[in-house]
Amino acid sequence: MRLFHNYHYAAAMLLFCLGLHTVIVRRNIIKKLIGLNIMETSVFFFYISLGYLDGGIAPIRVGGADPARMVNPIPQALILTGIVVAVSVTALALSMVILLYRQYGTLDVDRLMREEEPEAVESGKED
């Protein structure tokens, strides 16, 4: 039973689809961002589970540790970068949500996008 053995991959994919579904279907932009974060987390989970080893030890070659029992450190290093990226995207998106809410007074994505642009805005005089 390969699928049963690799249940963590299935879990990661399930989370990914859940996140994508939330991003696409939900109308509240905060919920969309939560969905985005679920997607990100699922990918991180997928990476980490790649390097996971049952009963593994830290990959430090001191004192004759057995290399076969070491966990793979590369996915962890990659995901450290991935987390930084995810945090920056979330921070930027949340700051935009604040601006949007101030200027439109709504978090509903349909109402946000439906709002017509004022005709022929002279961009020099905006803001």
Next chain:
Amino acid sequence: MGAWRHFPIFMITVPLLGAVLLPFLGYAKERWVPYVALLPLGASTLLGILLIGRIPSGGYLSYHMGGWEPPFGIEIRLDYVGLFLMLVVCGITFLALIYSRRYIDKEVSPGRRTAYYVLYLLMSGAMLGFVATGDIFNLFVFMEILALSSYALVAITGNRNAVRAAFKYILMGAPSSIIVLLAIGLLYSVTGTLNMADLARRIAESGYTEVLIVSYILLVVGFGVKAALFPLHMWLPDAHSIAPSPISALLSGLLVEVCTFALVRITFSVFTLGATDLVMGTADAVGVAAAAAVLYGGIMAILQKDLKMMIAYSTVSHIGYIFLGLTAFTAEGLTGAMYHMLDHGLAKACLFLCAGNFIYMKGYRRIEDLKGAWSQMPWTCFAFALASISVIGIPPTAGFISKWYLILGNVEGGKWLYAVVLLAGSILAAVYCFRILYYMFFQAGKEGAWEESWHDAPPAMLAPVWVLSLATLFFGVFSSLLIPSLLRAAAYLL
């Protein structure tokens, strides 16, 4: 071993370093920031020019950081096409930065101007790194720097439409980044390596498996969103038309090309052997999307009332051109696609900067307002005309050369229908461009809309526009400078 071996990495890190240091200067003297920001980009351009001729023909220049040999360390791999694109990036970012000072002083409030230049340098450095890197995770990191800085730059003016466009961009862009990250994870899980050359070797050894199929399709979708390929283009018209004009020029002239190029790299230097069926199968689907993009973008561009919106839809159409060249899988098609990246970059950047000139001088955004623009702003109008001619693809501009090779490539590949679509796209382009030219030169404006005497944009805004429009002419007349090497590089990729 000469010092030039280190140039590729300096080309990338100098703008990034500049972005880190600029806020300190901005804190002390904000007035100087626009001038000082030119230095790192100028340095990169210079280094890139010095590298011309150093790249072994048919080969590449490899640089690894920190003394770690390539399969383990991060590699910078610069082949002929890569250097070519890096120079295009350097040139256009430099010109748009010269243009930026006057425009940004008017559009962006004082406290934010330093932020603009910092993000601008970040974006330029990220684009250079994105083109040059030979490590697939590094590619993701540069893509994210690029994406984050461009989200912020679209919203930099802070007015409500800009923030909304930027948010729309994030809602499309961020999931696509995650999809790319997932695809890279899948690749890593079956091959155990992140270096592109090493990946290619291991994929060729193992043949292709289900995981690779999923991974490749995810990569195409992920980069397809970033490159705004037709069904995934929804973010583009808003973001490109609402961003400040120099940023529109970068987004439209460079960002989409660079993202397309990443997909080219992944297709031709990662999934080389053993995955041909897969690549061909996906290419069929991409070809259909690209043909739809050519027609849809052209028709939507004709329907627009807003000038920048029209140019943005024209970009959607031209992304289709580039992809149609790639999916032909012939040396001519690839050459056409690469050349189209160059001339579309130049012409689109020029058109957006011209649109910026009209906004800067008069605040006019609508196409109707351009009636009679010639009487006041002849220089801008002529540059606009030259760039439009390149967009349509009339000789002797560069647009003609690239479209010629695109059509030739598709005919040679036996894809007659796509060749017809490419021609139809040019007709649509002629419709939306000539309408504007007709308004500009042959119609009288409303009373008082334009001054009777020549009163054009300031020189710092006209010079970049003219350099770009003359460059489209130059690369059209002297296409023999680049075409043979591109053909050789394309044959090497196939």
